[in-house]
Amino acid sequence: MxxxxxxxxxxxxxxxxxxxxxxxxxxxxxxxxxxxxxxxxxxxxxxxxxxxxxxxxxxxxxxxEEFVAQVYGYVTDEARNALIGAVLRAPTPEARAQAAVESFVQLIIDRPTMGRVLLIAPLTEPSLGGRGLQSAPAFAMLIGDQLDPLTDVADRQLLSVGLVGALASLFIAYLDGTIDVGRDRFIAHCVDLLTNAYSWQRGQK
Known part of the structure; x- marks a missing residue:
């Protein structure tokens, strides 16, 4: 530059x-x-x-310290806005799961610096200590909004928070090379995780 x-x-x-x-x-x-x-x-x-x-x-x-926080906040906002845009355009829970995962992959996997800022930097950069945990509820809420609104509130929270944790672990492992599979297979697995959770939740009613 x-x-x-x-x-x-x-x-x-x-x-x-x-x-x-x-x-x-x-x-x-x-x-x-x-x-x-x-x-x-x-x-x-x-x-x-x-x-x-x-x-x-x-x-x-x-x-x-303020700069690092602003960088992290910028990436977090980009991720959240991408997910919101993706799910708003999809008509069914299954379609929303597909759209959300594909959108997140485009931002986090296809642009790995963004992914490492969002998911790994809070674990390695002291000035970001705790910020990953602070942003997790917003992503859990996005997932929870796709669950059946008649489900018990506690069940919705448990399931949505658990899914955020599972997906975050998968994306971190993909970014650091622990998981070595093709992009399409990775997307399919994440989509299956979400859709199976939605199906299980509907079956509990």
Whole structure:
């Protein structure tokens, strides 16, 4: 990426320049926080990655810890919005399971830096301690919303939280190479996990 000195800002106002710089810094943060060898995020490394001086880093972020939290929050929002969009377009629980898994794979597996930020960085980056657990309820709620609304509330919660944990473990294992199967087989297994859970839940009524 070109350095700050080579940019041409003709006709671009200050707020837009700041927005562009912030987006570049966040992208650099995703690449560093989601690096295959593990997080290597420092203010200097982030600025060097996108060709900006530290002055522009502190224009948008108070410190490294706030920056890392913002990177993680950005990826979490992307994942949640992708899942919401996928399930809204699907007419049945089975179709929603397929759409949700395919959408998540496109974001997390096809873009592994995003996947490692979302699922692995909270386990390896001290400043994110606990954030993975904090975001889990939102994903459990998305799954719970697809379950039969007449089911006991506690059963819905137990099943949805359990499914989030199982799926997270599967995606982490796929990202780190513990699971070595083809993409289509992986998707099919995750879809089966969700649809079988929905079928089991309907059978308990």
């Amino acid at each position: 070109a350095g700050q000195g080579s940019r041409s800002w003709a006709g671009v106002d200050l707020s837009e320049r700041q927005r562009i710089r912030r987006a570049e810094l966040l992208q650099a943060g995703i690449e560093l926080l989601g690096a295959p060898e593990g997080p290597a995020v420092s203010v200097r490394a982030v600025c060097r990655r996108c060709g900006l001086t530290e002055r522009y880093f502190y224009e948008s972020f108070a410190d490294r």
